[in-house]
Amino acid sequence: MLITDIAEMDNRILLGHGSGGQLSHDLISGLFVKYFDNPILKDQTDSAILKIDKDLLAFTTDSFVVDPVFFPGGNIGTLAVAGTVNDLAVSGATPLYLSSSFIIEEGFGMKELETIVRSMAEEAKRAGVMIVTGDTKVVDKGKCDKIFINTSGIGELLKRHKNISSGKEIKTGDKIIVNGSIGDHGMAILAAREFLNLSSDLKSDCACLNLMIRKAMGASPNIKFMRDATRGGLATVLSELTSDREFGLHIDESSIQINEKVKGMCEILGFDPLYVANEGKIVMVVDKDDAESVLDALRADELGRESTVIGEIVDDHPGKAWINTIIGGNRILDMLAGEQLPRIC
Amino acid sequence: MLITDIAEMDNRILLGHGSGGQLSHDLISGLFVKYFDNPILKDQTDSAILKIDKDLLAFTTDSFVVDPVFFPGGNIGTLAVAGTVNDLAVSGATPLYLSSSFIIEEGFGMKELETIVRSMAEEAKRAGVMIVTGDTKVVDKGKCDKIFINTSGIGELLKRHKNISSGKEIKTGDKIIVNGSIGDHGMAILAAREFLNLSSDLKSDCACLNLMIRKAMGASPNIKFMRDATRGGLATVLSELTSDREFGLHIDESSIQINEKVKGMCEILGFDPLYVANEGKIVMVVDKDDAESVLDALRADELGRESTVIGEIVDDHPGKAWINTIIGGNRILDMLAGEQLPRIC
Numbered sequence: 301m302l303i304t305d306i307a308e309m310d311n312r313i314l315l316g317h318g319s320g321g322q323l324s325h326d327l328i329s330g331l332f333v334k335y336f337d338n339p340i341l342k343d344q345t346d347s348a349i350l351k352i353d354k355d356l357l358a359f360t361t362d363s364f365v366v367d368p369v370f371f372p373g374g375n376i377g378t379l380a381v382a383g384t385v386n387d388l389a390v391s392g393a394t395p396l397y398l399s400s401s402f403i404i405e406e407g408f409g410m411k412e413l414e415t416i417v418r419s420m421a422e423e424a425k426r427a428g429v430m431i432v433t434g435d436t437k438v439v440d441k442g443k444c445d446k447i448f449i450n451t452s453g454i455g456e457l458l459k460r461h462k463n464i465s466s467g468k469e470i471k472t473g474d475k476i477i478v479n480g481s482i483g484d485h486g487m488a489i490l491a492a493r494e495f496l497n498l499s500s501d502l503k504s505d506c507a508c509l510n511l512m513i514r515k516a517m518g519a520s521p522n523i524k525f526m527r528d529a530t531r532g533g534l535a536t537v538l539s540e541l542t543s544d545r546e547f548g549l550h551i552d553e554s555s556i557q558i559n560e561k562v563k564g565m566c567e568i569l570g571f572d573p574l575y576v577a578n579e580g581k582i583v584m585v586v587d588k589d590d591a592e593s594v595l596d597a598l599r600a601d602e603l604g605r606e607s608t609v610i611g612e613i614v615d616d617h618p619g620k621a622w623i624n625t626i627i628g629g630n631r632i633l634d635m636l637a638g639e640q641l642p643r644i645c
Numbered sequence: 646m647l648i649t650d651i652a653e654m655d656n657r658i659l660l661g662h663g664s665g666g667q668l669s670h671d672l673i674s675g676l677f678v679k680y681f682d683n684p685i686l687k688d689q690t691d692s693a694i695l696k697i698d699k700d701l702l703a704f705t706t707d708s709f710v711v712d713p714v715f716f717p718g719g720n721i722g723t724l725a726v727a728g729t730v731n732d733l734a735v736s737g738a739t740p741l742y743l744s745s746s747f748i749i750e751e752g753f754g755m756k757e758l759e760t761i762v763r764s765m766a767e768e769a770k771r772a773g774v775m776i777v778t779g780d781t782k783v784v785d786k787g788k789c790d791k792i793f794i795n796t797s798g799i800g801e802l803l804k805r806h807k808n809i810s811s812g813k814e815i816k817t818g819d820k821i822i823v824n825g826s827i828g829d830h831g832m833a834i835l836a837a838r839e840f841l842n843l844s845s846d847l848k849s850d851c852a853c854l855n856l857m858i859r860k861a862m863g864a865s866p867n868i869k870f871m872r873d874a875t876r877g878g879l880a881t882v883l884s885e886l887t888s889d890r891e892f893g894l895h896i897d898e899s900s901i902q903i904n905e906k907v908k909g910m911c912e913i914l915g916f917d918p919l920y921v922a923n924e925g926k927i928v929m930v931v932d933k934d935d936a937e938s939v940l941d942a943l944r945a946d947e948l949g950r951e952s953t954v955i956g957e958i959v960d961d962h963p964g965k966a967w968i969n970t971i972i973g974g975n976r977i978l979d980m981l982a983g984e985q986l987p988r989i990c
Contacts (some may be wrong), residue, residue, distance in 0.1 A: 531665025
């Protein structure tokens with residue numbers, strides 16, 4: 301007899317919930333299948349069986365180890381859905397299917413797990429994707445930190461969009477767009493860490509950007525590149541974008557939006573906001589003639605209201621990302637050298 | 646300047662290897678791209694871009710937390726490749742692409758990581774699959790146990806095989822086949838745990854079974870169901886197979902092969918080998934007229950040499966898996982109730 305509701309379960313995760321036996325089945329039926337409700341998952345077979353209409357697929361994976369698990373603006377579950385949805389969407393693909401795999405510490409609260417799973421389901425619904433296959437492992441107390449989640453994702457990709465993720469079609473004069481203020485996620489996570497005792501109303505920007513991106517792609521066939529500016533922040537994406545390429549780029553620092561609170565925290569703690577992680581911001585390279593229509597499309601979406609052009613692709617200094625600083629100087633943006641802030645995603 | 650060889654790297658994993666910045670790039674280029682060498686991964690875009698010819702896809706995910714990380718017969722890497730390849734193959738699919746996502750404890754040895762990655766590459770090559778996308782997170786010392794690996798996988802599935810994973814076409818009289826001795830993996834892991842101090846030459850049966858399965862599928866169009874008997878062991882698969890179905894099954898215990906050493910350890914430690922995990926054994930349900938030709942095909946593969954019929958699908962006691970015990974009794978096989986042996990995969 302299967303338990304099909306979480307109310308009848310133990311209120312803590314037990315090692316047996318990862319056994320592959322009865323307790324695992326109860327957890328799958330009573331929690332995952334309940335919230336991730338869809339016919340593919342319900343089959344509970346070894347692999348989900350999917351039908352794909354387009355001839356190209358995008359496939360991505362990400363493990364999430366964020367600390368703390370719950371933070372203003374989201375939790376590890378929303379992050380796990382949004383992160384993978386965004387990785388597919390910035391490749392130019394339409395995200396369709398996700399897997400979700402949990403590594404849970406023995407003793408983790410069942411209610412907390414339910415909250416995480418519920419918000420994953422809500423986030424997936426909002427983005428129009430289905431969570432179709434999963435796995436749960438439980439490790440003894442002390443052998444992991446509460447909960448880690450892996451999501452992998454599959455999206456359909458049109459042939460004409462296959463060069464977006466590599467940025468092969470970028471050329472001089474193309475405009476660089478960001479869809480709003482940077483650094484919110486990293487600083488919200490930091491503020492939420494108990495030992496800091498920072499009472500801040502900073503919120504993570506964690507969100508699925510696929511619907512906003514679809515609007516932008518509808519407005520122009522000339523989006524040449526997209527990437528979400530997560531770990532390593534905006535600067536790392538810009539540095540990667542030019543690395544080993546025959547073009548450079550030029551950014552105007554004054555056009556980059558940073559919330560006053562993020563700015564303040566960064567100053568106090570010695571962080572450079574250009575390197576702080578985002579979970580709802582993308583860098584887009586667009587043909588200069590289409591920049592205005594893409595901006596209009598982005599701004600028509602709630603998650604892109606504050607989109608601006610922050611710079612452009614240039615001929616000089618190939619392979620380098622230059623920034624015009626507010627104080628009037630110039631500097632090269634490098635990749636993040638060490639670790640600024642561990643476990644922000 | 647990217648580091649492109651592991652010899653130039655630190656000999657321990659640092660938090661910065663998970664930063665998304667320079668050290669992450671070094672690790673990806675110098676280790677993952679080096680060993681998982683293929684053009685899709687080399688692009689290092691947000692999502693791997695794949696071309697699929699068949700109209701159905703199989704999609705699966707699994708996280709691996711095995712303790713110890715290295716054990717006789719394999720390591721967490723070989724397990725992570727074989728486990729996901731097998732989940733696709735038992736669905737009737739041809740495994741093609743894997744993702745690999747690492748959660749690594751700060752301070753983990755770079756040489757150990759290289760050994761794991763190398764054996765993943767070897768195992769993938771043997772199975773004919775490509776590792777096309779990945780992710781690395783590093784957590785502070787003490788926040789995970791050495792290394793956890795998630796692999797997700799995509800396979801092509803022919804329409805006519807789409808019912809294999811659900812076993813919809815199973816009928817009375819079908820034969821149940823297992824491809825060799827059971828319990829080897831679970832007992833090898835247990836023996837390898839330091840505190841046990843068991844000097845045993847038991848080896849895990851961890852292996853990719855897709856090529857063996859392909860031979861069997863070539864020998865008969867009437868394979869009705871396959872599942873790998875991992876966590877929960879053979880008994881749990883048999884119990885799941887009949888659960889909520891209109892048929893039962895009947896197993897003859899004397900036809901189940903168990904290595905003498907596994908038998909001995911199980912007796913001493915009080916385990917039931919029917920519930921002990923395997924990583925290279927599948928349960929197959931085949932039309933009775935095709936059982937011999939499938940057995941021949943399985944036995945022609947090194948991983949199926951000892952395949953035998955262990956029982957059959959029956960009309961009576963629907964929903965139940967019965968076993969004729971060696972000592973002359975009968976019992977019902979239930980799912981594993983609690984956790985017999987944590988972290989065997």
